[in-house]
Amino acid sequence: MQDSLGNPVTLSDPSSLRAVNDFVEGFIACEARAADALAAAEDDSPLVQAYCATLHLFAESRDAVPNARPFIQRAQAGATRASPRERRYIEAIAAWAEGDIARAIALHQEQAREHPRDLASLKLGQYHCFNTGDCPGMLRLALTALPAAADVPYLHGMAAFGYEQCHRMREAEASARRAIAMERKEPWAHHALGHVMLTEGRLSEGLDFMRSVSDSWTGLNSFMVTHNWWHVALFLIDLGRDAEALAVYDEQVWGVVKDYSQDQIGAVSLLARLELAGIEVGTRWQALAGYLVQRLDDHVLPFLDLQYLYGLARAARPEAERLLRNIEAYAPQAPPSRRAAWQRVGVPAARGLLAHARGDAAGAIEGLGLALPRLVEIGGSHAQRDLFEQLYLDALIASGTAAALASAQGLLQQRVNAQPESLRLRRQADAVYAALQLPPLVPDAAP
Known part of the structure; x- marks a missing residue:
């Protein structure tokens, strides 16, 4: 057989x-x-x-x-x-x-x-x-x-995401489009191409593409369908379509399989991004936290634990502090091949996230600043890990010190250059330049 x-x-x-x-x-x-x-x-x-x-x-x-x-x-x-x-x-x-x-x-x-x-x-x-x-x-x-299985469209989707995560965008796009040409319903290839368009700042094009294939997202596991809609929401947030982004959270991202880890972290990271863009999320943190309290002793992946912690903290749940202590206690006992990621990234990132959620800009800068240079070690995609960088940038701006604002300007302007379509970044840059007593960006002078 x-x-x-x-x-x-x-x-x-x-x-x-x-x-x-x-x-x-x-x-x-x-x-x-x-x-x-x-x-x-x-x-x-x-x-x-x-x-x-x-x-x-x-x-x-x-x-x-x-x-x-x-x-x-x-x-x-x-x-x-x-x-x-x-x-x-x-x-x-x-x-x-x-x-x-x-x-x-x-x-x-x-x-x-x-x-x-x-x-x-x-x-x-x-x-x-x-x-x-x-x-x-x-x-x-x-x-x-690939030499032995080039006839399988899903393998090209796997190659596309590998290329994208290695920053080889042209090859990533070619592989994704080949997969989709072979099988239109190839959600992993859709996902990879969505990553390419987000990274390259092709925001309107990315939104149109993802929506054009969304009718094929049927019969998928909950992670794949909610995660692809998560990408749709990212495009909407950057394009300033706030109400639509919030509707995607409510209707497509949260609530498919509420007990599943990936659905939970997708909800946490999207709610955080909505807030960072200045969008009011109401009681959604509290509704989500009721599921996150079950995760205090999981410690499957630091990438997961960190987002559980932030969600609990944003809901002002006391369990956030307990999860931090659990992470600190687990890190030295983690399996040898993952111990460094837990100790050198997970622990300082957890402290920084808890500080950010509580409005402690200095604590957030310290903890996240230690974790960011090695953040890739905890896994996740570039787009997913970008949440931690956004929170760090937000803490720099909230700090308001001259040194922090100077650092924020450098980080933020690079983002604006990469994504000139982003209204979210433009609004953030205007606030930073005003605080620095520098002229705002001129729209027709954008890259």
């Missing part, structure tokens, strides 16, 4: 092939049907058990590993019946569950070289590289598989 990409599979129950294909096809296409593999959980085939474990680990919660472990154990117990490809995937999932992300990535890289059409393994390897800030690793994985 083979899966739909031509990889041989070892199954105790041939009827489980449908579940295998649902996982493989659903995972690489960002579709919710990937979770249908759980329907075959009674099949003791090692690969099926490993796929079920994968789905549990993607919960990104403190319960994820305990829920995945029985499936990993069953997969390992039957590994002698599995092929070398399947055994390597099982090893990679076990390494993930143990927190040994470096080993997991190495196994996925090896899989890409030896079985380049195992695109589920490849996409999972990209996920780990993304979470550790290894953008070249993301791209290298996709390029390794």
Whole structure:
């Protein structure tokens, strides 16, 4: 038997092939049907058990590993019946569950070289590289598989995002457009192209493009649909279309799967951006915080914990202080391959975020200033990490000291130069130049 990409599979129950294909096809296409593999959980085939474990680990919660472990154990117990490809995937999932992300990535890289059409393994390897800030690793994985799997549109989408995160915009756009030409409903390629247009300041074009393909965002997992709408909201905020951006938050970004980590951080980061743009968000922080209080002991990824903390702090929940203490206590005990990211980035960033949320500009500048040079180590995309830079810039402006305003001017003008369409940045720049007693920007002199 083979899966739909031509990889041989070892199954105790041939009827489980449908579940295998649902996982493989659903995972690489960002579709919710990937979770249908759980329907075959009674099949003791090692690969099926490993796929079920994968789905549990993607919960990104403190319960994820305990829920995945029985499936990993069953997969390992039957590994002698599995092929070398399947055994390597099982090893990679076990390494993930143990927190040994470096080993997991190495196994996925090896899989890409030896079985380049195992695109589920490849996409999972990209996920780990993304979470550790290894953008070249993301791209290298996709390029390794391209000679053998160029017929699969989703691989071009994976390559597009890898190129974009490596700042190779022309190649990113070409790969994304190739993927979309092969399969219009390729949401990861839409996402990659949205990143390119945001980075290059093509704001109106980006908004029009994302909306033009949004009708195809059906049957997707909650992260993919909410995250693509999150990108739509970013374009709207920069273009000064405040009411529309707030409506996207209410109708498309928050409320799809409120218990899911990625939906929660998407909501946190969008609410923060709305506020930074001067948009009143009402009681939305309080509504969101009711879900974030469940995250105080997760510590799955520092990138997640930091945004949980900021959301709790903006809602004025006392649990924000507790989460900070939990992060400080966990960082020295984190798995070795991730300990530096927790200690050198997560801890100071957490302190800075809590300070910003409480109006302590000096504390925000100190904490975020320590974290920003190494921020890539906690993962997330350029667009996602930009929130931390925006908060740092906001703290500089709020500080009002001559030195802070001078730093803010340099950072802000570079942003205006990169995104001349942004009304949000223009308003912010006008305020800074007024405080510095310098003339405002002249619209027709903009880049």
